[in-house]
Amino acid sequence: MPRGKLYLIPNVLAENTAEEVISPQVKEVISKTKVFLVENLRTTRRYISSLKLGVKIEELHMEVLDKNSSPESINRLMQPLFKGADIGVVSEAGCPGIADPGALAVEYAHKKGIQVVPLSGPSSMFMALMASGFSGQSFAFHGYLPIDKRERVNKLKSLELESSKQSRSQIFMETPFRNNQLFKDVLSSLSPGTKLCIAKNITGSDELIQTKTVGEWKQNPIDLHKVPTVFIIQSF
Amino acid sequence: MPRGKLYLIPNVLAENTAEEVISPQVKEVISKTKVFLVENLRTTRRYISSLKLGVKIEELHMEVLDKNSSPESINRLMQPLFKGADIGVVSEAGCPGIADPGALAVEYAHKKGIQVVPLSGPSSMFMALMASGFSGQSFAFHGYLPIDKRERVNKLKSLELESSKQSRSQIFMETPFRNNQLFKDVLSSLSPGTKLCIAKNITGSDELIQTKTVGEWKQNPIDLHKVPTVFIIQSF
Numbered sequence: 275m276p277r278g279k280l281y282l283i284p285n286v287l288a289e290n291t292a293e294e295v296i297s298p299q300v301k302e303v304i305s306k307t308k309v310f311l312v313e314n315l316r317t318t319r320r321y322i323s324s325l326k327l328g329v330k331i332e333e334l335h336m337e338v339l340d341k342n343s344s345p346e347s348i349n350r351l352m353q354p355l356f357k358g359a360d361i362g363v364v365s366e367a368g369c370p371g372i373a374d375p376g377a378l379a380v381e382y383a384h385k386k387g388i389q390v391v392p393l394s395g396p397s398s399m400f401m402a403l404m405a406s407g408f409s410g411q412s413f414a415f416h417g418y419l420p421i422d423k424r425e426r427v428n429k430l431k432s433l434e435l436e437s438s439k440q441s442r443s444q445i446f447m448e449t450p451f452r453n454n455q456l457f458k459d460v461l462s463s464l465s466p467g468t469k470l471c472i473a474k475n476i477t478g479s480d481e482l483i484q485t486k487t488v489g490e491w492k493q494n495p496i497d498l499h500k501v502p503t504v505f506i507i508q509s510f
Numbered sequence: 511m512p513r514g515k516l517y518l519i520p521n522v523l524a525e526n527t528a529e530e531v532i533s534p535q536v537k538e539v540i541s542k543t544k545v546f547l548v549e550n551l552r553t554t555r556r557y558i559s560s561l562k563l564g565v566k567i568e569e570l571h572m573e574v575l576d577k578n579s580s581p582e583s584i585n586r587l588m589q590p591l592f593k594g595a596d597i598g599v600v601s602e603a604g605c606p607g608i609a610d611p612g613a614l615a616v617e618y619a620h621k622k623g624i625q626v627v628p629l630s631g632p633s634s635m636f637m638a639l640m641a642s643g644f645s646g647q648s649f650a651f652h653g654y655l656p657i658d659k660r661e662r663v664n665k666l667k668s669l670e671l672e673s674s675k676q677s678r679s680q681i682f683m684e685t686p687f688r689n690n691q692l693f694k695d696v697l698s699s700l701s702p703g704t705k706l707c708i709a710k711n712i713t714g715s716d717e718l719i720q721t722k723t724v725g726e727w728k729q730n731p732i733d734l735h736k737v738p739t740v741f742i743i744q745s746f
Binding site for chain 1: 518520605607610618627628630636646650717720
């Protein structure tokens, strides 16, 4: 029996944007797929319903694949592939597989020779970089920075140093309710001439993406509390 | 007069895929935009025609923004924004602004307080990373590696070392006609246990994305000649 494929299916970043940002291919794959591994059951059901594909949500087989999923549980979750069923992986927001539990499923698929098919869609990290104006010839993504203040400030300084040494843009994020604290630390610990791109609520109605120097941001800081935000710095 | 916006418009990666991979939002922005800065006039005209939006290509104002464009020419190219016209930036393939001349236009826009709007779409680098199975919590993109063989091998070894030290996936590319040479250098200079993801012709009908160890690839190398390919390594 031919094996199923593992589809990496993008989710929206902001509410009520599916009709605009989701491609026909993503819709087609979702409408043909019966088995899903999802980071969040509720938001995935809402997302699939919002696409108005005529899919009966209650007939889909959905299991949770999140940061608490053990590598051991992956074997069980992936069994439908060997019976010929395709599996769709869906994150809570954006594209699965990057800084995200979906990577465990992908790793397993490669080991077993299962075909992995990434579908294009919105990614806050990637779209922030596109819109930052930084060269993008060389960049690094660092995920979430340390929570401890001293460690975080040290990390920020080391990212700034690496940026100027390697001409490398540095991308990082924070849990939205800690954004303002991170923003404050960036402004107080980095050089005034370092460039900082703030990309806030990408694809949302109040999307804001601006690149200024740290010195300029200090004069006009903005509120990022509880709003999904990507930070990118470039030092020269 | 309100200023125009700078839209970053994704292009397709593989021929005849626009109908599947391009989102309704991208189509809508293209159908409303009259001024474009494009990396390649011919392919952009073909792309816009393929979307069948009823746009009269000959009535669009298109100028070239490519790797030969000087920072000085940007000022002239961006003037329509100040007269209230939106500008769309279109790369030869994938998303503009990353490892791409579009970044010059974005940098200028931020300096002048022009709104920059990134639209989501296919990116070979990003989709390769999604489908690699590497964690994605930390990764770096290095663009094109040096052409000189000795320099390239040294660079590959330093990327492998950085990958294991920093737990960082390393992404790089090559001009397609030099892919096989790069592939050979990767296989001969890196440790057999290092993981290598090869992502070939993403979104194309012969798309192939596989992650294996360098040792496994050595036993079954594949032909990458003249096919757009993304390389990602992870060392432990």
